[in-house]
Amino acid sequence: MTTWIIAYNKDGNTSTLKVDSAHQPDIDEAVELVTRKAEQEFAGEDIEHEHDPDMESTPATRLAERYGITVTGISEA
Template sequence: MTTWIIAYSKDGNTSILRTESDHQPDIDEAVELVMRKAEEQFGDQEDAYEHDPDVEETPATRLAERFGITVTGISQA
């Protein structure tokens, strides 16, 4: 297994999440992993941003709206 680093940004700060996988996670997998971590850490907080009905509803936009988090990169450790 390979260690992968998912970089993400929240409130102007960059953080990382390490994961083990045989393949490089795609953006949807990375967003799901970061979403799970955010729900554990910030799940009791109210949504960080208001929902914009004109923006396409994707896992990445939900992550940004709920927690103000944006996935910024995926790299091999």
């Protein structure tokens, strides 16, 4: 099993999430993993960023709007 590092940005700061997986997570998997972490980390906090009604509603967009987080990379550790 390989360790993968998912890099993400929140409020101008880069953080990482390490994941063990037999395959490299794709962007959708990475967004899901970071969203789960954000839900745990910010549970109970009222965090909401500006909503742009013209943007397509995808998991990555919802992550950015709700927590201000964008996934910036996936690499092998």
